[in-house]
Amino acid sequence: MSLHAVSEFNIKQKIPDMNYYFISGGLPSNYGGLTKSLLLRSKLFGEECNRKTFFLTFRFDLELASKKQDLYKNGKIDEKYTSVINLYDDFLSVKTNGKRSYEEKLGLEQIKKQVGMGKFAKTVSRLFGKRNSEISVTYYADGKTIRYVDYWNDKSQLKKREEYTKNGGLALVTHYDEQLNKMFLQEYVNNKNQVYLDKHYVWNSEEKDIQFSHFTWYSLEGEKKVKDESELRQFWIDYLQNENDVPKLFLVDSRPQDKHVFKVKKSPSAYYGAIIHNKHYGNHKYQIKGRYKEVFSQMYNLDAIFFITEEQIDDFRLISGDQETFFFTPHTIDKPLNPNVLNVPSEKYKAVIISRLASMKNLTHAVKAFSLVVKEIPEAKLDIFGSGEDFEKIKKEIEEHKLQNNVFLKGYTNNPDLEFQKAWLTISTSHFEGFGLSNMEALSNGCPVVTYDYDYGARSLVTDGVNGYVIEQYNIEKLAEGIIALMRDEKTHQEFSEQAFKMAEKYSRSNYIGNWGYALNRMIEVREEKAMLFKKIGKKELPISSYTKDQDKVELELDPHTQEDLVKQISLVGLDRKNKAEIINIPLLNDSHFRIDLKKDINIEKIAANKTQVIDFYIRFIGTNHIKIMRRVSSEEIKFDRNHVMTDLGYCIEPYTTVKGNFSWKLTELKEG
Template sequence: MKKVFMVVHLIDVNKGGMTTAMLNRSKMLVDNGFASDLVTFDYNPKYPNIIKELREIGKLDEKVNILNVNEYYRDLNTSGETDTSYYDQMSQIEQEGYHIQDDEFKTKNYIRYFSNGVYKMYKKWTKTGFLSHIDHFNDTRQRVRREEFHQNKYLHREVGYDPKNNKMNMERYYTPDGFCYLMRWYDSETEKQQQVFLFNKDTNKAQMYKNNKEYHADWLNRICKEEEERPFVICDGPGSSSKVRAMKADVAKRIYMVHINHFEKPYTYGSKVKTDHIDFLENIHELDALVVLTHDQKKDIERQFGSHNNIVIIPNSLPYSEVPEVTKDERKVSMFVRYHRQKAIDEAIHAFARVIKKVPDARLEIYGHGSEKDNLIELINQLNLTEHVFIKGYSKNVKKEMAESIVTLMTSEYEAFGLSIIESFINGTPVVSYDCNYGPRDVIQDGQDGFIVKQKDQKALAAHIIKLLKNPQQANEMGQKGRENVLDEFTNQAVLDKWLNLFKELDKK
């Protein structure tokens, strides 16, 4: 069975369109005879919880695994039972030979430990009573080491600090049975990584890598060589592209995805190229394939970096699904978006201040998560829109919320595709979107299944929203036209054929 690895730095439950696209692609492939795993490089001891939740909400197929470099080498070097003895000892509040300051333990979950008047330890518990970490100090009250505990009650990570500036100079990672399988050194002045050391429990050798790029590329080589057939590696995260390019060329066919607009502001041709895209865009001639989501982006890339006959257009897709059996809420307008400046949600909120002057009982519900949440709430308060605009947080039932809406909005400064447009159409709801690079022009048929509005034209944005709110029958008809378009071009079956054609061509080379 042919394996497809999809590489990205990290996976989490509440990530955006790129993660959604990867998860959907992985299911699409395993349903059609491939094996598929997601490959990550971050350190996150909560991956078992993330996998469990992704499976529960139906985003991660049971046949798809998330492979993590730390978990791979941790498990490879684990031979015994989990040793909880150190955790059991240190999680006790009272420690022999120490005086404790515990007056804030009940409210802030920490205790300080002193030995003969010298501050030695700081212990921090979670609200549920689990010992999270211990900080150790030297005799002059400078932090020198932190011990972090896994949810399975073992020491899993140790961090060393330079007492001169309290910056990290070392990391050690441990197996459940207490073996140190990985160590990193850092320059505490620059905070840059110096070396990575990998240890094998069955030998007396330590493997040294100059940096994470070498370490991660070597691991990718290893997991690819474990496959009977040469696999495909799809690099979905631009920050991981240099690691994929550093792999040995003969161990896999390497495909690079562009999931976002590759330009800096103002995000149009002629703008500076994003730093994490430069590596592979300047080396397109060396790539097995470069996949972009839209025709416009392909044109811009070829215009700047040349045509090398290896750039392929494969849009994101979603599985076919029936429209949920819900009643349209003729006053509900919605957005499904990360709370991020790129998404320019403030544009929609300002436009909605115009909308309620014509449709006083209309409301805008904004679903998502992100760092701009507090700023958006503040803006809503400033515009006196608290009874009309609502920050709803992450939705676990996007289909229902979209299908109930009379229209959905997208006001991004830039995109690479806009998967939420596809999802809105699949659920029978038209879209009003700003005209940004790239995506809306490839999906929305202006005036037929939605409207494309000039960037920053809040007046026109509001006018189209008002039109659909006042004409719900027209909105329903436009939503149905959008669904027909998506079913023809952007469902998994339509897009699967494009991936299969690409795989077939690469196997010939």
């Protein structure tokens, strides 16, 4: 069921007036769909809603300034509304008194004169008195701009490396143990020539290699010893959220960043959320992928989780149960929709794919299917545009099926719209997607889609038999049949093409802003409503007054002590401690009793999928406005006599009281024999 449908009311809702921090680890040179969607969101929040956004990055990057310039120059983001900010460039190097001024460097022009374009040159360094020293220089791809300078002793042992930005600023100095040929210290240098951060390494005799030890940050408040980069990142987020009282949303796009951002203690003016771009489950829908475990574990601390397909919301619910913090915010098409694309003549037997040549795209299946197509339609052609690590693999597949005259690797195209307009159809064979941006782009050009039925986005964009065909995943023969059927049927192609364009209208800019406006305003309301319910329910743990086991049933007695006018439903919930997967959810029997049926009320599939070891228990209160809050169950006054063996389900349960006095179960899988 949809969380909400875009309506006139939703479209009129404005994006709340707050600062928006969209968080990714770094700014890659060749970015994919995740970064594109982040940049487009920044652009549209600014241009459509006049909202200030920040593309927040963590990684140290010598090329960041030039990448930012390219983004602004190419119109990917609007400098008027969006700032690209970085942990090193905009925080650590600025909020510093500096350890010292780095004066040992040689001038770049001096280095160029001495080295020229050769590899080595002898120079007399001011640091080393009269001793001769060698330097070597490495350039950026332009062959002119110095990237780093290496300093060698007279035994050709590396002493030091200076690294420069593309703009010629010294940014990092690495010092080496000349005997071990291993670094022991890295000094980060700001544009005032101050060393603002040290990164220390120590020798590990067991591993016979160096290992990171710690950072020393020379902050405005004094020298800080920092255990790891995660702590540096948390310093920055905490600084940003407390910089002023302006409301802020910290929205994480990149899953590796969750563990850094979500562990910051939330300030009253800050909201925290995650946007889900890719498949979150493993071998089956109860198994949480490793990189998504932090999102699930922080589920009840986050203000919002945003999804780009409704199918994925439903699949999240399978693991976590329903949450009022789930919101549907699909992608948009960054261009005006023009119905004239339907008048561009399409080549009847031509298919096109515009995609990264990556393993997840599974493009060898498209080639295999096309080998079957060509047997029925010898003049059929497939143009594949894009680049990536699977280029040689796809090329080999083409050659093995002798399709060199039918399937062509075309490289990059700077006009994907025209390619989709000229093609009769496009093909999508991914193992999984977050949404399927290429399919959306195809539909906006009236190009029908023949797609595998993958998670996620295939059925969000393609309605089988209406604007394309949705094929059972990995069924190459059926995929070929769909392509052949569409190539042979001009009437169906015309209908599909018109319906494709209509589907694209669902993803217009106005609908995009409407979805985000609804979600963000509701996020703010939910927090306010939760705070009111928290205040009325109270914060204390709820103590168990009795705990009994009778055959296959466990009964708990406790007093939720709530007013009926505040709460419409009360239930006992058992959550996997590590990832908050909902294992148990049973309603209150009467005023004070809960009964757990050990055979029926425990989700063994979730336990097995995620190797659950501990279940923590909570009382969930659902308010009259459907808002949910939870209180931990206390068992300090209870003595647990023995384990409960669930022979039918294959687990042993040990009820116990945690060090904080709360009620939990330890689970042990019973071994056969």
